[in-house]
Amino acid sequence: MKYVDGSVGSQYWPKLFGTYEVELDELWPELDRAEFDRVVDVGAAEGYYAVGCARRWPEARVIAFETEEEGRRLLAGMAGLNGVADRIEIHGRADVSVLREAFGRNSNGSGTRVLCIMDIEGGERELCDPALIPALGTAHLLVETHEFAVPGINDLLKNRFARTHDALAFRPRGRTLKDFEGRVPGWLRLALGRNLIHVVDEWRTPNCGWLYFAPRPPQ
DSSP, rough: OOOOOOOSOOOOOHHHHHOTTGGGGGGHHHHHTTTEEEEEESSSSHHHHHHHHHHHHOOOOOEEEEHHHHHHHHHHHHHHTTTTTGEEEEEEEHHHHHHHHHHOOOSSSGGEEEEEEOOTTTTEEEEETTTGGGGGGEEEEEEEEEEETTTTTHHHHHHHTTTTTEEEEEOOOOOOOGGGGTTTTHHOOOHHHHHHHHHHHHOOOSSSEEEEEEEEEOO
């Protein structure tokens, strides 16, 4: 993926080296089997996931929400660099009503397969709620949770989706040099040694993590 010259709200170098949120690597092969035709990315920043998903699933339409003007500018630029601008809609702040509309746009009939990615620094308490957005009840969801901002958010979300989804939790972990094998040229790993880990540290706030909700097949 061709990248722009900046990032919004997260570290830049891990994205260039391919180690950003490497904790989720094992999840992507499972998501590939779903063959999504729509991705709703809430908190899209400069487009790491929005553009990445558009490239990963060439038939998918991506609807991206980002509050920062600079993030939207970079996202538009990166979509153009990667030849997917015609399949990515870029919007500002998301609320319940606009997300209902985003999930409701159905170009492929009732069987539309939707992935929702959400990273909004605690806003998941308000927006990640199938009682307010019923389409979440059948979507695949990948949510970054922020216990430091919303104590108890992990249990709250698990309870909201307990009847419709299976939940899988991912916790942040420190990087090791093994994480860079096959991602960073050998000469650079050799030159930087263990300093490479510090170069690409994501500086994550404690008490963050991810929840993936996989919808159960209809009975």
